[in-house]
Structures are given as C-alpha cells and as structure tokens.
Amino acid sequence: xxxxxxxxxxxxxxxxxxxxxxxxxxxxxxxxxxxxxxxxxxxxxxxxxxxxxxxxxxxxxxxxxxxxxxxxxxxxxxxxxxxxxxxxxxxxxxxxxxxxxxxxxxxxxxxxxxxxxxxxxxxxxxxxxxxxxxxxx
Amino acid sequence: xxxxxxxxxxxxxxxxxxxxxxxxxxxxxxxxxxxxxxxxxxxxxxxxxxxxxxxxxxxxxxxxxxxxxxxxxxxxxxxxxxxxxxxxxxxxxxxxxxxxxxxxxxxxxxxxxxxxxxxxxxxxxxxxxxxxxxxxxxxxxxxxxxxxxxxxxxxxxxxxxxxxxxxxxxxxxxxxxxxxxxxxxxxxxxxxxxxxxxxxxxxxxxxxxxxxxxxxxxxxxxxxxxxxxxxxxxxxxxxxxxxxxxxxxxxxxxxxxxxxxxxxxxxxxxxxxxxxxxxxxxxxxxxxxxxxxxxxxxxxxxxxxxxxxxxxxxxxxxxxxxxxxxxxxxxxxxxxxxxxxxxxxxxxxxxxxxxxxxxxxxxxxxxxxxxxxxxxxxxxxxxxxxxxxxxxxxxx
Numbered sequence: 001x002x003x004x005x006x007x008x009x010x011x012x013x014x015x016x017x018x019x020x021x022x023x024x025x026x027x028x029x030x031x032x033x034x035x036x037x038x039x040x041x042x043x044x045x046x047x048x049x050x051x052x053x054x055x056x057x058x059x060x061x062x063x064x065x066x067x068x069x070x071x072x073x074x075x076x077x078x079x080x081x082x083x084x085x086x087x088x089x090x091x092x093x094x095x096x097x098x099x100x101x102x103x104x105x106x107x108x109x110x111x112x113x114x115x116x117x118x119x120x121x122x123x124x125x126x127x128x129x130x131x132x133x134x135x136x137x
Numbered sequence: 138x139x140x141x142x143x144x145x146x147x148x149x150x151x152x153x154x155x156x157x158x159x160x161x162x163x164x165x166x167x168x169x170x171x172x173x174x175x176x177x178x179x180x181x182x183x184x185x186x187x188x189x190x191x192x193x194x195x196x197x198x199x200x201x202x203x204x205x206x207x208x209x210x211x212x213x214x215x216x217x218x219x220x221x222x223x224x225x226x227x228x229x230x231x232x233x234x235x236x237x238x239x240x241x242x243x244x245x246x247x248x249x250x251x252x253x254x255x256x257x258x259x260x261x262x263x264x265x266x267x268x269x270x271x272x273x274x275x276x277x278x279x280x281x282x283x284x285x286x287x288x289x290x291x292x293x294x295x296x297x298x299x300x301x302x303x304x305x306x307x308x309x310x311x312x313x314x315x316x317x318x319x320x321x322x323x324x325x326x327x328x329x330x331x332x333x334x335x336x337x338x339x340x341x342x343x344x345x346x347x348x349x350x351x352x353x354x355x356x357x358x359x360x361x362x363x364x365x366x367x368x369x370x371x372x373x374x375x376x377x378x379x380x381x382x383x384x385x386x387x388x389x390x391x392x393x394x395x396x397x398x399x400x401x402x403x404x405x406x407x408x409x410x411x412x413x414x415x416x417x418x419x420x421x422x423x424x425x426x427x428x429x430x431x432x433x434x435x436x437x438x439x440x441x442x443x444x445x446x447x448x449x450x451x452x453x454x455x456x457x458x459x460x461x462x463x464x465x466x467x468x469x470x471x472x473x474x475x476x477x478x479x480x481x482x483x484x485x486x487x488x489x490x491x492x493x494x495x496x497x498x499x500x501x502x503x504x505x506x507x508x509x510x511x512x513x514x515x516x517x518x519x520x521x522x523x524x525x526x527x528x529x530x531x532x533x
Contacts, residue, residue, distance in 0.1 A: 006287075008286075008287065009273045009275065009285060010275065010276075011275050011281035012275050012277075017281065020282075042282075042400075043279060043281075068301065068404070069298065069300055069404075069405065070297060071293055071297045071300050071348045071349050071350075072348065073288075073293055073296075073348040074347060074349075075347045075348060077287070077289050077290060078289070087286055087287065087288045087293050087297065087348070089399050089404075096402070097401065097402045099399045099400060099404065101282060101283045101286050101288060101297075102286055103286050103287060114300075114301065131285060
C-alpha cells in the first residue's frame with residue numbers, strides 16, 4: 001500500500017481529454033487514433049493531421065516506451081510535494097514522436113537515464129482521474 | 138520577385154523604464170515612461186505615432202501581471218490615435234516588431250510604437266490583494282499534459298530539453314556557466330541592471346540547484362519594467378535625429394501544431410530553430426557578418442540553443458564555443474548580451490535584447506560598448522513554442 005499521492009494541478013475533464021485522464025481505470029493508457037490511416041494523435045485533434053479523416057477514436061496503447069529526456073527537480077514549487085523528483089519525457093513505442101511528460105516516482109533517481117525502458121502505471125486522484133505515470137520496465 | 142517588407146523599416150527610437158526587482162511604481166506607469174522615452178528618443182511626438190503593437194494580448198484595464206500595460210490604456214494615457222494596432226504572437230516576445238513591419242509594408246502606419254511590459258512583481262494594493270497562494274488555475278491546452286506532473290515552471294520544461302541536448306553532445310555545466318559569468322561581468326558596467334556583482338565559474342557551480350541542469354544562476358531575474366521601440370518607415374526615418382537601425386530580416390517560429398513543447402519530431406529543437414531558418418531565407422548576410430549577439434537567456438541553455446540555431450557554431454558545439462568566456466566577452470570576437478541579459482539586468486522579456494542591440498549599433502553603450510565596430514547585430518527571443526529572430530544593421 002503506497003501512501004496517498006500528493007495533489008496534482010489537474011485539468012478540467014472535458015469531452016476531448018476524458019479518454020486520457022479517466023481511461024486508466026481499465027489499467028491501460030489510451031491515445032487518440034485515426035481509424036482510417038491508423039496514425040496515433042496526441043494531444044487531441046478534431047481531424048487526423050495526416051489524412052484529414054474525422055474518424056478518430058481512443059485506443060489502448062502498450063504502455064511501453066523509453067525515457068527521451070528528464071530533469072531532476074530540486075525546487076520546492078509546492079509545499080505538499082516532496083523533492084527531489086524526476087520530470088521525464090517518455091517516448092511511447094507506438095510512434096517515435098508520441099511523447100508524454102510524466103513522473104517516475106517508483107524508479108530510483110540514480111537509475112533514470114535517457115533510453116531507459118519504462119512502462120505505464122496509474123495513480124488515482126480525486127474525480128476518478130487516473131494519472132499515467134511510468135516506472136522502469 | 139519577393140519583397141521583404143522589413144527591409145524598408147528601421148528602428149528610430151528606444152526607451153526603457155526603470156527596472157525593479159521590488160517595484161515601487163505601478164506597472165502601467167512604467168509602461169508609459171518607456172513609451173514616452175522611445176517617442177522622444179526618435180524625435181517624434183505622440184501625434185506622429187499611427188500604429189501600436191505589444192506582446193502578448195493584454196485586456197484593457199490590466200493592472201499587473203505577465204503583461205501589464207494594455208494598448209487601450211497606453212493610447213488613452215498618451216493621446217495616441219492609432220490607425221492600426223496588434224497584439225499578435227508569432228514572433229515571440231518581439232512579435233510587435235514583426236507586426237510593425239507588416240503594417241508599414243501594407244501602408245497602415247509610418248511610425249509604430251512597439252513595447253513589452255512586465256508587471257509580475259507588483260503586489261496590487263487593492264482590496265483582497267493578489268490571487269491567493271496555492272490557488273492555481275487548472276491547466277489548459279498543451280499545458281494540461283505538462284503541469285499535472287509537478288512541472289509548474291518553464292524552468293523544468295527547458296531543463297529537460299537542455300539535459301537531452303547536453304547529454305547527446307557532451308556539453309557540461311562547466312561550459313554552460315560561462316554565459317551567466319560573462320553576462321554578470323557585463324552587467325557590472327550597466328547601471329540599470331538589477332544584479333551587478335560578478336561571480337566566478339566556481340561560485341556558479343556551487344549555486345543551489347533548481348531543476349537539473351539548471352541552478353539558480355541559470356535562471357533569469359523576474360522584474361517589473363517596460364521596453365519600447367519605435368519602428369518607422371525607412372524613408373520617414375531619414376530626417377530623424379538618430380542613425381536609423383535597419384531591420385535586415387525577421388524570422389518567426391510558429392508551427393502551432395508543435396506547441397506542446399515536446400512533440401516536435403526533431404525534439405529537443407524548438408520554434409527558435411524555425412525562426413532562424415526563416416530569417417536567413419530573407420537575407421544575403423551570413424553568420425560571419427554578425428558583430429554582436431543578443432540572445433534570449435530565460436535559461437542559459439536557451440542562449441546556447443540560439444547560438445547553434447543562428448549558426449554561430451555547429452549543432453552541439455555551443456559548449457566548446459563559449460568555454461572560457463573569451464569569445465563572447467565585450468572584447469571577444471562575438472560579444473553576447475553586453476547589458477547583462479535577463480540573467481542580470483532583469484527579465485525585460487525579449488524587447489530588452491532589441492534595446493541593447495540598438496544601443497550597441499548606435500555606439501551608445503558607454504562602458505559596456507563592445508570593443509569592435511558594430512554593423513550587424515543578431516537578436517533572438519524565445520524558447521519552447523516561441524521564437525523570433527532578427528538581424529539589425531546600420532549603414533556605413
């Protein structure tokens with residue numbers, strides 16, 4: 001049992017982001033995908049930027065990726081959030097430039113490096129929000 | 138034949154307010170002072186000003202904050218009746234100059250007042266005071282995928298870019314530190330700079346870490362103040378008192394689809410890489426023609442990214458380029474931010490670099506005037522999804 005996660009400054013849930021922030025309830029990360037040309041799209045777009053199709057729907061992704069970049073934050077921006085912590089950019093295996101900003105709280109800071117294979121997990125927050133986080137795979 | 142409208146435009150006046158770390162003058166007043174000084178410096182009157190541009194969009198009545206002097210309030214206060222005004226975004230913090238050139242080329246204006254006002258340090262003396270601490274607005278747009286990750290600051294977003302780039306090319310903090318060290322030495326000669334006490338590279342390396350690889354001394358200094366410049370039609374500039382500083386080329390980085398900070402296929406490249414590319418496509422000059430660099434230093438690594446994007450050194454070579462500091466010093470081959478930049482003078486946010494470039498091109502830098510003839514200066518402003526690049530020049 002992990003201790004309660006500190007609060008996060010989360011977005012308002014809307015029709016164009018619910019799949020991402022609420023979708024983790026089923027244990028999977030969901031990303032918008034063009035149903036015609038199969039391009040993964042993030043963040044939300046109203047048409048496929050590649051083929052123009054309006055047939056877009058969220059689909060689960062593998063949840064696997066690699067660390068593309070990171071920083072170890074030491075600044076206490078919020079008194080409720082312990083420091084230091086890692087803010088990372090993870091590149092999902094589905095598409096080279098499909099990247100998410102994230103945290104890696106379960107992975108020791110000294111083990112975080114560019115190229116580290118990682119997998120998704122979720123942190124539940126009020127409002128049935130499941131925040132996608134990553135850890136060393 | 139393509140006509141590049143900025144070549145028929147010149148900067149004829151510059152003005153700056155006092156720069157405050159702890160402001161005692163309200164933000165609109167600082168804005169008005171800078172505008173009055175720029176108009177006077179150009180040898181014009183308010184009746185001559187027929188265009189006004191600022192960045193970013195600022196609702197009328199704005200009293201303080203990220204932008205703190207609305208065009209409506211500036212015009213009302215100074216009696217300006219513009220034919221044209223703009224708060225456009227594409228050229229980053231120096232968008233107003235790009236817009237002014239477009240307005241002049243299109244025949245809407247002859248003398249455009251451009252300004253950038255920052256008033257985030259002002260604590261309003263109004264009932265209820267400033268927004269309560271901890272009462273953050275919910276993030277929107279691309280920021281909804283960044284800020285929830287305990288990443289409320291551009292310091293973190295840029296730090297990830299910097300760490301990625303520096304790891305790839307073996308650039309070290311020992312190299313990066315020469316930017317703040319050299320700029321603070323320059324600031325010691327600038328009476329308007331907030332911080333003027335030099336420090337050594339050893340002291341830089343001991344500074345408190347903010348977000349790796351950025352320590353406190355890699356981050357610019359929030360301040361209140363306004364910078365204003367007058368952009369004039371070149372043929373209307375001839376009779377004015379100052380040597381006109383011509384706008385050789387302007388480039389903007391505005392791939393709006395990429396405005397997520399992290400989604401570009403060429404990450405960690407940023408909009409500034411697009412801005413310099415567009416700018417070089419609008420001139421016959423080359424990086425070898427540039428005499429001084431006035432490059433955005435919200436965070437030190439951004440300055441290095443600008444050097445690489447402009448082509449003053451190769452991709453990944455900025456660490457070696459600045460190491461030791463000689464090359465970028467006032468007496469070096471390519472001096473950087475003679476006023477101390479935002480890291481020492483204060484975050485005048487973009488137009489401060491233009492103010493200093495014009496000062497150097499006019500030879501008015503006083504003790505901080507660079508030790509070489511200045512004919513062409515490069516200005517780069519912005520980071521992440523913002524990029525505005527400009528070449529300024531004076532004729533023989």
